[in-house]
Amino acid sequence: MQIDETIDRGELFGSLDSNLKIIEEHFGITIIQRDNELILKGEKSLEAQKVLAELMSIISSQEKLDSQKINYVINLCENGMSYKESKINKDIICFTHKGKPLKPKTLGQKDYVRSIREKDIVFGVGPAGTGKTYIAVAMAINSFKNKEVQKIILARPAVEAGERLGFLPGDLQEKVDPYLRPLYDALYDILGREAALRLKEKEVIEVVPLAYMRGRTLDNSFIILDEAQNTTREQMKMFLTRLGFGSKAVITGDITQIDLPRGKRSGLVDAIKVLNGVKDIDFCYLKDVDVVRHELVKKIINAYEKYYRDNPEPEEGY
Secondary structure, eight states: OOOOTTSHHHHHHHHGHHHHHHHHHTTOOOEEEETTEEEEEEEETHHHHHHHHHHHHHHHHTTTOOOHHHHHHHHHHHHOOOOHHTTGGGOOEEEOTTTTEEEEOSHHHHHHHHHHHOOEEEEOOOOTSHHHHHHHHHHHHHHHHHTEEEEEEEEOOOOOTBOOGGGGGGHHHHHHHHHHHHHHHHHHHHHHHHHHHHHHHHTTTTEEGGGGTOOOOOSSSSEEEOOOGEEEEEHHHHHHHHHHHEEEEEEEEEETTOOOTTTOBBHHHHHHHOOOTTTTTTEEOOGGOOOOOOOHHHHHHHHHHHHHHHOOOOOOOO
């Protein structure tokens, strides 16, 4: 396989040939470098050649490679698609305070963004690391900057594995802040800490426990409910009926990480069954291929799924 002279070899091969090793390991082949050629040996050499051609095209378009992108290109090629055809890198959600463009990194994320733009209520369901919360916050900030909404409201149920609010030190706000930290992190990363705090002081952005939303009607707002798998059926219904005129709601959760007490049914699981098919409500199911954290996260998710599929246990919290 010929390597174009304009291609940066260091970018293509990776540090200590790490990029080539990912391809070798996935396809079970050997790649040998020789001058301006790569020699591929193994039964799946043709499949690997397509992936390498895609990676060269990506480098030519001035994009950087990382392990997540390489693994995603492999997945696209195995499904008969090309990275260029997916047009993932063309869809900019917004820019961070540092000027970095935020874009979907997978087709699943791209569909999630499209649904949020088109629907008033969207459920983003998937495993850890698929960008459910981060993308929702980015879309909320973009809507606010475009003056589509006047307020951003971020909510979470204050339920975590094995801990209760009473065991935490401080007043009520100090007790609930640890549960809301992931939402703060996303805000600070996109807006910058100072800008986010200023908007919070003006109550343009609210970061609140879910219980604080009872009795409110939320007009002209972008509302995000994070960790929705830890809501009860009653809480989920309460949240969904807060939606007012000119508002949009995004509900995110992972039904494999329910921390509710035994016998309590998850409001997210219930909503998927009850609301499926309701017009203007969309359900986006992100998968392990959409994981954009460390590559080990995807392997951990797959290992857990395989173990519990082969060793079923009584379900809790469902």
